[in-house]
Every structure is written in structure tokens, then in C-alpha cells.
Amino acid sequence: MEDCLFCRIITGEIPSNKVYEDEFVYAFTDIDPKAPVHILIIPKKHLKSILEVKDGDFEYIDAMIKAAQKIAAEKGIAADGFRLVFNTGENGGQTVPHLHLHLLGGRYLEWPPG
Template sequence: MAGEPQADCLFCKVVTGEVPATLVRETETTVAFRDINPQAPTHVLIVPRVHYPDAASLAAAEPQIAADLLVAAGEVAAQEKVDGTGFRIVFNTGTGAGQTVFHAHAHLLGGRGLNWPPG
């Protein structure tokens, strides 16, 4: 059922502490932790505590929690001291966009130049 933890979901296991991660921030609705394969000096994943397969389904079902993710991303950017130099928030949705864990999550990237388009 949407919103419920999934036994086979890596990020659900991070949220519950079953899988260790380097946590950088927790709120009532979100957990932020360092990406194990960073693509920038600052690369933090922000996930909702509830399970939805992607950002679009999370936003449609629980818009306040989707907003909480963005608030948490801004707080993490300030904590990581990339808020003044610039940062990027990325939501990959679907395998064609590079999503590999099907639990909604935002990538917060910063600490280096982030020219557009990415790649």
C-alpha cells in the first residue's frame, strides 16, 4: 500500500535504521543522508519517511510531505554551507531518468560548479 514501508526497499530500511547510513538531518517527515556514490563534494539524499515510488506520486498523494522534502533540502544546504554558493535539487523519476531506488528522494548537490545542462 502506498505510504507504507516496503520490506524490499533500501530507503525504507535506511529510514528505520535497518540499513546504516551517514545521517545529516532528520525531521518528523524526512531523513537526509550522504549518498554512497557522491557526484559532487556535497551529495545528500533527502527521503520521506513514508514510501512512494517517486516524487510525482508523493506530491499527488501527500503534497505537504513533498513540500517538507524541499524545506529539508534547504536546511541541509545551509547546514552543509552550500546555500551561499549554489546547489541543485534533483528528483529522478523512472529508470529512463536514472532512478535506481524506487522510493521518492531528492538529491542535493553542491560544492562545485553545476553548469547546465548536466552531464
């Protein structure tokens, strides 16, 4: 989708600090980090939110989780723990209408989140 911020990041039209990429996902550091490690993991297929995921799209969700595991290990936060978050819709805190998974870690994360 040409007017989507994250689609434009995937294509390289908008620069990002890439930390991981495979055939299904692209991951980069968040420009407004909420933890020492804050990575966004996005599917290369444009899906507006988790509500648009259909039966044929679960390979993207699987790839997002696998990417989170790899990145957490590479960033050294897997042993101490980390948080994965899908924000959905305005009240859920989603600000970009492209499905994305937040990987947060590197410090103790309070609960509830806010």
C-alpha cells in the same frame, strides 16, 4: 515497505550517514557522491516516485524542500548555489524505487547534467 532499500535505511536496519531527520523526512549522504556535497532526502512515507505523489502527500514534498534549505545552509553551500534533482523512472536515472531528492553542491555544476 520491507524490501525497499530506503525504507530499511529510515528504520536503521541499513546503516547510513544521517545528516537530518524530522517527522516527514530522513536525509543522508549519498554513497556514490557526484559533488563534494551530495545528500539524499527521502520521505518517511514510501512513495515509488514523484508520479505517486497525491494531494495528501504534499506535506512530504514541502518537508523535503525545507530540509534541503536547512542542509544547504548547514553545509555552507546555500550562498554559492546548489542543485535539487528528482530522478523519475529508468530514463530519468532513478535507480531506487523510493522517491528521493538529490541535494548537490560544493562546486560548479555543469549544464546539461548528462
